[in-house]
Amino acid sequence: MEKIILGIDPGSQIMGYGIIACVGKNFRLVDLGVIQTGKTKESMDKMQVIFEETNRLIRLHSPSEVAIEAQFFGKNVQSMLKLGRAQGIAIAAALHNKLSVHEYAPRKIKQSITGKGTATKEQVALMLQRLFKIEEMPQYLDATDGLAVAVCHFFQNGIPVPEATGKTPAAKSNKKYGSWESFVTENKNRIK
Numbered sequence: 001m002e003k004i005i006l007g008i009d010p011g012s013q014i015m016g017y018g019i020i021a022c023v024g025k026n027f028r029l030v031d032l033g034v035i036q037t038g039k040t041k042e043s044m045d046k047m048q049v050i051f052e053e054t055n056r057l058i059r060l061h062s063p064s065e066v067a068i069e070a071q072f073f074g075k076n077v078q079s080m081l082k083l084g085r086a087q088g089i090a091i092a093a094a095l096h097n098k099l100s101v102h103e104y105a106p107r108k109i110k111q112s113i114t115g116k117g118t119a120t121k122e123q124v125a126l127m128l129q130r131l132f133k134i135e136e137m138p139q140y141l142d143a144t145d146g147l148a149v150a151v152c153h154f155f156q157n158g159i160p161v162p163e164a165t166g167k168t169p170a171a172k173s174n175k176k177y178g179s180w181e182s183f184v185t186e187n188k189n190r191i192k
Contacts (some may be wrong), residue, residue, distance in 0.1 A: 004030065006063040006094075008054070009142050009148025010071075012046055014034040015053075016140065018147025020154060027154055030061060032143045043082070047089045053091035058190050065092040067153035068102045069145070104152050109145075112152040124148050130143035158176050 002023050009016035015038075019030040035053040037046040058066075066092060071084050094101045106118035113124050125144040128151070129137055138144065 003065070004055060004061055004063040005150045005153055006061065006066045007146045007148065007153065008066065008090050009144075009145035009149055010069060010083060010090055011142060012050075012082040012140045013115070014140055015086060015090065016142030016144070016146030017057060018143065018150045019057070019063065020150045020156055023152055026191040027151070029134070029147070030146045030155070033139060033144075034140045034142050043085075047085060047129040050086055050089045051093050054090050055097065058093065058099065061123075063099060064101065065153065066099050067069045067102045067104060067149045068094075069149050070105045073105050074154075080099060102153050102156075104149060104156075109148050109152040112155045113148050121145060 002021050005020050005022060007018045007020070013037040016032075018032040020027045021030050032103040035050060037049045040046045040049055068087060071080065073086055093103050097160065104112075110119040110124055111160055113119070114127050116123075121141040121144070125137060125141050127142050128134065131151070132147075
C-alpha cells in the first residue's frame with residue numbers, strides 16, 4: 001500500500017514542502033515547492049496563509065503522515081518566535097486533518113540525506129537532485145529542505161540512515177557505502 005509523506009521546512013516568509021510516495025522500501029517524488037507569505041504584511045495574516053495553504057496541500061495529496069523540521073535555537077529571538085509560530089500553524093493544520101506529525105532536528109535531517117549533520121542547504125539539495133533525478137531545481141532551497149524532511153522521515157522508518165562516519169549501511173547486509181551517491185548508484189532498483 002502506498003504511503004504519502006508531506007515534509008515541511010517551516011518559515012514565516014517562505015515555507016518549503018516536499019511530498020513523496022512510498023511503497024515498501026521504494027519511494028518517488030510527488031511534489032515540492034514553497035508557500036510564500038511575503039506580500040502579506042500582518043503577522044497573523046501570514047499565519048492564515050500558512051494554515052490555508054498547508055490544508056490545501058493536504059487535501060490535494062492526501063498524505064498519511066507529516067514530518068516537520070524542529071525549531072533550532074538562534075540568537076535572534078524575534079526570528080525564533082516567527083519561525084515557531086509558522087511551525088505551530090503547520091502542525092495545527094496537520095492535526096486539524098487528523099494526521100500524525102513527526103519532528104526532526106535540522107542536524108538529523110542533514111545527516112539522513114548527506115551523511116553529514118553539518119551539510120549546507122546546497123549539499124542537501126544536490127543530493128536530493130541526484131536521488132530523485134530532478135532536472136530543474138526549484139528557485140528556493142526551502143523546497144528541497146521540505147523534501148529532505150520527508151525523505152528523513154522515510155529513512156527513519158526502515159531505510160538505512162548514514163552513520164556519523166558518513167557511511168551508509170545497506171538494508172540487509174553489512175556492506176558499507178562511502179556516500180549516498182554510491183548507495184544510490186548501486187541501488188537504483190530501490191528508487192523510482
